[in-house]
Amino acid sequence: MKKIQINSFEDYRQQYQESINNPEEFWGGIAENFNWHKKWDQVLDWNFDEPKVEWFKGARLNITENMLDRHLNTLGDKKAIIWEPNEPGHSPKTYTYQELYDAVCEFANALKSQGVQKGDRVCLYLPMIPQLAIAVLACARIGAIHSVVFAGFSASALADRIQDAEAKMVITSDGLRRGVKEVPLKSVVDEALENCSSVERVIVFSCLNWNIDMQEKRDIWWNDAIRNQAGPCPATSMDAEDMLFILYTSGSTGKPKGVVHSCAGYMVYTAYSFQNVYQYQPEDIYWCTADIGWITGHSYILYGPLLSGATSIMFEGIPTYPDAGRFWEIVAKYKVNQFLTAPTAIRSLMGAGDEHVEKHDLSSLKVIGSVGEPINAEAWHWYHDKVGRGQCAVVDNWWQTETGGIMISGLGNFSPQKPTYAGYPLPGIQPVLLNQDGTEIEEADVEGYLCIKAPWPSILRTTYGDHERCRVTYFSHYKGYYFTGDGAKRDADGMFRIIGRIDDVINVSGHRFGTAEIENAINEHEQVVESAVVGYPHPIKGQSIYAFVVCDDEIPEEEKARIEIKEVVAKQIGKIALPEKIQFVSGLPKTRSGKIMRRILRKVAEGDVSSLGDTSTLLDPAVVDEIVQKAL
Numbered sequence: 001m002k003k004i005q006i007n008s009f010e011d012y013r014q015q016y017q018e019s020i021n022n023p024e025e026f027w028g029g030i031a032e033n034f035n036w037h038k039k040w041d042q043v044l045d046w047n048f049d050e051p052k053v054e055w056f057k058g059a060r061l062n063i064t065e066n067m068l069d070r071h072l073n074t075l076g077d078k079k080a081i082i083w084e085p086n087e088p089g090h091s092p093k094t095y096t097y098q099e100l101y102d103a104v105c106e107f108a109n110a111l112k113s114q115g116v117q118k119g120d121r122v123c124l125y126l127p128m129i130p131q132l133a134i135a136v137l138a139c140a141r142i143g144a145i146h147s148v149v150f151a152g153f154s155a156s157a158l159a160d161r162i163q164d165a166e167a168k169m170v171i172t173s174d175g176l177r178r179g180v181k182e183v184p185l186k187s188v189v190d191e192a193l194e195n196c197s198s199v200e201r202v203i204v205f206s207c208l209n210w211n212i213d214m215q216e217k218r219d220i221w222w223n224d225a226i227r228n229q230a231g232p233c234p235a236t237s238m239d240a241e242d243m244l245f246i247l248y249t250s251g252s253t254g255k256p257k258g259v260v261h262s263c264a265g266y267m268v269y270t271a272y273s274f275q276n277v278y279q280y281q282p283e284d285i286y287w288c289t290a291d292i293g294w295i296t297g298h299s300y301i302l303y304g305p306l307l308s309g310a311t312s313i314m315f316e317g318i319p320t321y322p323d324a325g326r327f328w329e330i331v332a333k334y335k336v337n338q339f340l341t342a343p344t345a346i347r348s349l350m351g352a353g354d355e356h357v358e359k360h361d362l363s364s365l366k367v368i369g370s371v372g373e374p375i376n377a378e379a380w381h382w383y384h385d386k387v388g389r390g391q392c393a394v395v396d397n398w399w400q401t402e403t404g405g406i407m408i409s410g411l412g413n414f415s416p417q418k419p420t421y422a423g424y425p426l427p428g429i430q431p432v433l434l435n436q437d438g439t440e441i442e443e444a445d446v447e448g449y450l451c452i453k454a455p456w457p458s459i460l461r462t463t464y465g466d467h468e469r470c471r472v473t474y475f476s477h478y479k480g481y482y483f484t485g486d487g488a489k490r491d492a493d494g495m496f497r498i499i500g501r502i503d504d505v506i507n508v509s510g511h512r513f514g515t516a517e518i519e520n521a522i523n524e525h526e527q528v529v530e531s532a533v534v535g536y537p538h539p540i541k542g543q544s545i546y547a548f549v550v551c552d553d554e555i556p557e558e559e560k561a562r563i564e565i566k567e568v569v570a571k572q573i574g575k576i577a578l579p580e581k582i583q584f585v586s587g588l589p590k591t592r593s594g595k596i597m598r599r600i601l602r603k604v605a606e607g608d609v610s611s612l613g614d615t616s617t618l619l620d621p622a623v624v625d626e627i628v629q630k631a632l
């Protein structure tokens with residue numbers, strides 16, 4: 001068995017070398033830390049051409065046994081989850097490992113009695129309440145594949161995801177609380193299900209005590225579903241490579257893809273990365289502010305921490321309710337030791353004034369993390385100086401839905417820190433920077449395409465229902481490499497700085513959207529002929545969305561049309577994807593072959609029209625003048 005935790009920078013260097021020289025021995029040793037029904041016949045079998053990646057081949061396990069049962073003897077009374085409600089006046093709720101085990105078994109039994117079987121897909125559309133954690137784990141307990149959909153997506157986006165996964169069941173609630181708002185969820189599910197024939201059952205948790213419509217035969221209340229279901233639920237034995245979950249994410253083309261993660265590799269890597277990046281110690285209190293609707297919540301609220309026997313806080317609310325001190329109040333209240341949030345939250349709280357931070361005792365903090373988008377220098381320093389009091393390690397975690405776990409980051413307080421640099425790759429991770437022609441860049445401080453040249457345990461296995469799409473998207477740009485879609489630089493010491501997406505993906509407040517996805521939504525508006533959207537820098541959100549829209553007729557009232565277009569986007573995707581600026585144009589800058597020159601639109605959106613570059617290949621260069629003149 002190989003110990004999981006690295007304890008110095010020298011140790012990191014040595015572990016890294018071992019992991020590269022002999023990955024099978026390295027990861028086989030780490031995997032010995034977990035409980036298996038049957039050990040593997042082979043640690044790794046892979047090629048990036050098909051692609052096919054199999055870790056711990058032939059092994060059998062259940063991930064929830066490693067998160068729950070394994071800890072019961074020693075940590076049964078330890079808090080597994082502390083749930084902090086949206087309303088400061090409402091009571092928090094804690095689940096010890098024993099209580100979480102009991103709740104998961106009970107709900108897993110309920111799922112079985114409602115007809116869910118191993119391999120069935122279950123869609124979760126829930127608020128950040130303990131039932132979401134319980135439902136995720138209950139699915140994993142019985143080998144059902146969970147697909148969590150962030151509860152800010154619209155009925156249409158939800159329907160797309162349910163249809164693609166052919167989910168048999170949806171688990172939701174009447175509605176949710178977010179700050180001062182109460183938002184309906186069940187009615188969104190009802191609307192989505194008008195177009196989803198695969199769904200046989202809907203389990204509804206009463207979160208707001210609303211009196212809602214329940215469809216006879218299809219819908220059942222959570223509390224009715226769990227009646228008489230208490231008691232153990234044997235964990236279903238899973239093959240190492242069986243699917244654990246699907247999580248939809250946006251790419252440069254088409255509809256969102258269902259990224260698939262499998263049981264064993266994801267388990268080993270999320271626990272390994274959590275314990276190393278956060279240098280978690282047994283008595284620590286850890287808090288990640290993400291939503292479980294995104295990968296960060298999957299890997300670093302639930303799986304990584306609970307596999308490690310940690311205490312993980314789950315927060316229902318938002319950073320600015322009831323005021324901009326809420327995060328810091330919670331840190332002080334629970335004496336949080338490790339804290340993880342997104343740059344967008346850091347920037348917005350930075351803008352709210354230092355007094356909100358200074359009011360609270362943050363002396364418990366040891367490691368503070370940033371994830372989801374590049375962190376700018378100003379935000380990094382504020383986070384380090386104010387929140388971390390200059391004494392905490394800032395770990396900047398670079399990774400993706402597809403990578404399952406953190407790939408490049410500082411490890412606790414012993415990695416060198418450099419503002420805006422994510423740092424060094426974790427053991428087992430081999431990032432490279434490629435030129436456009438696919439050659440590896442060796443020089444320092446040169447920007448290139450960030451790719452990864454060998455598999456790690458939690459790499460995505462496929463995109464649900466369409467393996468070819470997985471191959472084309474991630475493994476065909478450069479033969480033999482996983483393509484991340486990000487641009488990055490490496491300094492002379494080997495530290496990486498992530499620049500951002502180089503494909504048509506926009507990162508708004510850490511949320512990924514494909515330009516095509518938003519354009520398709522805008523084009524649903526009756527008067528819209530075509531549109532092109534690009535991202536532009538935004539001081540709080542990182543990026544914001546700028547839409548160039550061509551309509552069939554002259555728009556009499558532009559403001560009205562803008563509101564309508566936003567409504568269409570909210571309906572098709574959700575309010576999280578609203579374009580901030582909408583400019584009506586008579587045409588888009590297209591090449592003679594019909595390709596939109598986004599480069600020009602990006603410049604206009606950035607307000608930098610001094611150097612638009614070569615426009616000679618445009619079909620109609622005059623449209624550029626018009627676009628520039630009327631830029632917002």
Ligand code: WTA
Nearest residue numbers: 371372373374396397398399400401498501
């Ligand atoms: C970006 C979120 C810079 C990046 C975990 C990546 C980052 C995309 C960082 C994945 C970071 C994530 N620094 N950029 N620390 N973390 N990104 O799938 O562009 O929601 O490709 O996963 O977010 O977003 P996703």
